[in-house]
Amino acid sequence: MDGSTKRTPLxxxxxxxxxxxIRTGKWREGRRLPSENQLCKQFxxxxxxxxxxMAKLVEEGIVYRVQGRGSYIGKYTGEKEPIRYASPPRESDGPLLIALIVPKLRGLLMTRLAEGVEAGLDSxxxxxxMLTTDYSQSREDERLKEAIKAGAQGIIIYPSDGQTYNEGMLRLTLDRYPIVVIDRYLxxxxxxxxCSDHYTGAYEATEHLLRLGHRRIAFVSPPCAGTTSLEExxxxxxxxxxxYGVIFDKTRVLEQKDSEAIEAFLxxxxxxxxxxxANEEIGLASIRAAEKGGRSVPGQLSVIFFDDYDHSSDARIPPTCVAQQGEQIGNEAAKRILSLIENPLQNRAMIRIPTKLIVRNSTLSISDLIEEHDFDNSPA
Known part of the structure; x- marks a missing residue:
């Protein structure tokens, strides 16, 4: 040997x-690397x-691969080297994971939704x-990362309300990771x-009141802007x-869910x-607020709301409501995610599931209302 310095392998x-x-901050966690062809030309x-x-980088935990989508930068610890997300399970005959991320696993809609997803994946x-976010976008981002690290092959997510998706969900969507959004879109x-056919469900709920003769009808909801389900x-x-010839009056719309605000509004x-x-929580709060203010339901105020709940027909005032078909939504989401896993490059799809109007005892004909309470219900 001549003692000269060895050449660094390519x-x-x-x-x-x-x-x-990575060290200079130009490439951050989750960034997709250039393709093999691009790197071949560059070097x-x-x-x-x-x-x-790439094999060396994967072995060291600096990069992780997603089959059919490319190589990505792993999470950087700030100490030695970046670490990668856990690789998907390799057993040829073992179960694989689909993450279902929801705000809470509580209420009729969420439980039926989970049942529908499970049924859709059963065969x-x-x-x-199962992961929950408690309606927090920061927690939602954490759950997305946890799902990837756990080796989830796809994600079904019921996102938090708001005008944006979190950055992680956007990145996964743009990178063609198999992800299906439930309830709303951006x-x-x-x-x-x-998602449910929110527009038609709301139309039918309002039409039910109009057909009963009501004309002075309020709409109460959480802030609608940016949450397409509420906007619809x-x-x-x-x-x-x-x-039905009734002029829309903005003063009859309240976009708050606080009980005190609903009481003041009524x-x-x-x-x-x-x-x-716009939802069960606000509907029940509105009934309580009306009765607190001395107005009986439905005798002096008819109330209808989106979403049903367990044992509602046995409630003190069985509610008229617009029921979402959670099990069908979950089942369709499961079918869609399985299809995306097989072919992540297929065209994206919007699937709308019809709602169901259930008439119970919280609404009353205006003729009965006027007869009992002598209200003037002429249009404003």
Whole structure:
């Protein structure tokens, strides 16, 4: 040997380049690496060299691979080297995971939803990994990362309300990871989505009140802006009024869910004869607020709301409601995620599931209302 310095192997040069991009902050956790072809051109090397470099990076936990989608930067610990997400299970005959991420596993809709997903996966190799977010976007982001680390092959998620999806969900969507969104979608972002027909459900709820003769009808909801499910319910309410010749009045719309705000609203709107609530929580709060203010339901105020709940027919006032078909939503979401796992590049789809109007005892004909209480229900 002549004692000269050994030449750095080409695959090590590629590895060092990737590490340098991470250490300088140019490439962050979850970033997809350039394709093999791009790296071949950049370093003027063969595909075998690039694959050797990628294999070394994966072995060291710097990079993780997602079959059919490419290589990604792992999570950086700030100490030695980045660590990767756990690899998907390799057993040829063992179960694989689909993550189901929901705000809470509570209430009729959520439990039926989970049952529908489970039924949809039953004949496959996939089983549910259940995670909850408590309606927090930061917790939602954590749960997405946990699902990936656990080796989930796909994710079904009921996102938190708001005008944006969290960054992790957007990245997964754009990178064609198999992900299906339930309940709502983000305008301008193509997403695989399975949701109720919120517009038609709200239209039918409002139409039910209109057919009973009501004209002074309020709409109470959490803030609607940015949450398409709520926006569509508001639009269904508005359109039904319009079709029945009732002028839409913004003062009859309350976008708050606080009990005190609902009480104050009902006190101010003393001439209301009916109220449509965007969800079960607000519907029940509205009934309590009305009765606290001395107005009986349905005798002095008819109330209808979105979502049913367990044993509602046995309630003191069995509610008229718009029921979402949670089991069917979950089943369709499961079918969609299995299809995406097989072919992640297929066109994205929006699947809408019809709602069901259930008439019970919380609504009353205006003729009975007027006869009993002598209200003037002429349009404002």
């Amino acid at each position: 695959y090590s040069q590629v590895r060092d380049y990737v590490l340098d991009q 003027d090397v063969s595909r075998i060299t690039i694959r050797s470099a 496959s190799r996939y089983r549910i990994l 305008r301008g972002v193509e997403t695989n989505c399975v 319910r508001l639009e269904g309410y508005r359109q039904a009024l319009n079709d 006190n101010e709107q003393s001439d209301l004869t009916a109220l449509f609530a």
